[in-house]
Amino acid sequence: MLTDDADMPVIDRESLSRVVTFGNGKGGVGKTTVASNTAGLAAADDTTVLLIDLNGQGNVGRELGYREGPLDDDGQALADAVAEGTALRPVSSGRPNLDVCVGGAAVGHLPSILSNRYQFQAERQALMLAVSLQQVAGNYDLVVIDSPPENPPLQQLALAAARWLVVPVKSDKASIEDGLGGIAKQFALVRKKVNPALELLGVVLFASGSSSTAIRKDVRRDVEKVLGEGAPMFSAVIRHSEAVSRQARERGLLVHELEQAAASNPAFWQLRTGEASREQVVSTTSASVAEDLAGLTREMFSRIAALETSA
Ligand SMILES: Nc1ncnc2c1ncn2[C@@H]1O[C@H](COP(=O)(O)OP(=O)(O)OP(=O)(O)O)[C@@H](O)[C@H]1O
Numbered sequence: 447m448l449t450d451d452a453d454m455p456v457i458d459r460e461s462l463s464r465v466v467t468f469g470n471g472k473g474g475v476g477k478t479t480v481a482s483n484t485a486g487l488a489a490a491d492d493t494t495v496l497l498i499d500l501n502g503q504g505n506v507g508r509e510l511g512y513r514e515g516p517l518d519d520d521g522q523a524l525a526d527a528v529a530e531g532t533a534l535r536p537v538s539s540g541r542p543n544l545d546v547c548v549g550g551a552a553v554g555h556l557p558s559i560l561s562n563r564y565q566f567q568a569e570r571q572a573l574m575l576a577v578s579l580q581q582v583a584g585n586y587d588l589v590v591i592d593s594p595p596e597n598p599p600l601q602q603l604a605l606a607a608a609r610w611l612v613v614p615v616k617s618d619k620a621s622i623e624d625g626l627g628g629i630a631k632q633f634a635l636v637r638k639k640v641n642p643a644l645e646l647l648g649v650v651l652f653a654s655g656s657s658s659t660a661i662r663k664d665v666r667r668d669v670e671k672v673l674g675e676g677a678p679m680f681s682a683v684i685r686h687s688e689a690v691s692r693q694a695r696e697r698g699l700l701v702h703e704l705e706q707a708a709a710s711n712p713a714f715w716q717l718r719t720g721e722a723s724r725e726q727v728v729s730t731t732s733a734s735v736a737e738d739l740a741g742l743t744r745e746m747f748s749r750i751a752a753l754e755t756s757a
């Protein structure tokens with residue numbers, strides 16, 4: 447639990463006003479997929495973006511294709527900066543406008559390093575990512591943080607550095623009740639103790655087999671049971687496609703990049719004559735999933751703009 451601390455670092459919340467954390471207490475609900483793809487789409491649209499992988503598994507590297515390559519330091523630079531309170535040292539993802547702070551095992555060890563270093567200073571521990579991020583956030587129009595499931599200390603770091611929270615959910619009741627419930631608890635704690643600027647930007651339905659009004663109504667009802675009436679939900683829904691998710695991770699491509707690769711699919715006759723193989727064929731559903739993700743990205747930006755002007 448967070449407790450009262452002396453000697454708290456000063457956080458310039460203005461410098462962190464365009465920081466979005468993707469979080470959910472449960473695993474496998476689309477946090478990494480949606481965080482990476484919205485970051486990539488914003489970058490492709492001329493926005494300068496920093497994507498921070500605050501995960502011990504480093505799955506953002508699978509989405510962007512740098513896992514186990516030269517960029518992959520297993521989260522060491524990110525963990526060192528946060529532990530010391532020094533500036534983050536982002537690296538280029540190899541895509542224009544998109545820098546990353548690489549995640550991995552070292553990030554998984556951060557909570558125990560911070561709790562040893564700042565014993566009984568739980569609020570200070572929670573603010574350490576904010577301390578490191580505020581030193582570089584001015585270089586970016588948007589900062590996206592991917593956070594892990596079932597890890598309150600890392601979730602608190604991600605929430606304490608953010609202005610906005612986006613929660614991807616799957617349609618099943620249990621994942622909404624447990625997952626949304628878990629992150630809502632951390633959200634309330636962080637908001638009260640260290641980051642009153644934190645706001646819920648919205649909940650997005652991920653990997654849905656249907657975008658029917660009935661399903662959305664059911665999901666909205668379950669979300670409202672946890673968050674209360676009028677909980678913000680995005681109208682964009684990310685449709686289910688195993689083929690797209692498998693091919694994206696296999697190739698280390700974002701979904702809109704997969705869609706572009708589909709344009710060079712081999713022709714039917716090339717497959718018949720053996721000139722090309724089935725493995726070279728990219729799912730054309732990538733275009734629809736990319737459109738869902740682009741719709742969500744647009745909605746996120748317009749909500750941020752609307753909330754900023756109403757503040
Ligand atoms: N459109 C999609 N339809 C179905 N599955 C998808 C889709 N996009 C991605 N997936 C797959 O869903 C799984 C979970 O996604 P993801 O890793 O983004 O969730 P997560 O919440 O970040 O998980 P964790 O909590 O383990 O970090 C992954 O295997 C991913 O490849």
Ligand SMILES: [Mg+2]
Nearest residue numbers: 477478501505
């Ligand atoms: Mg993940």
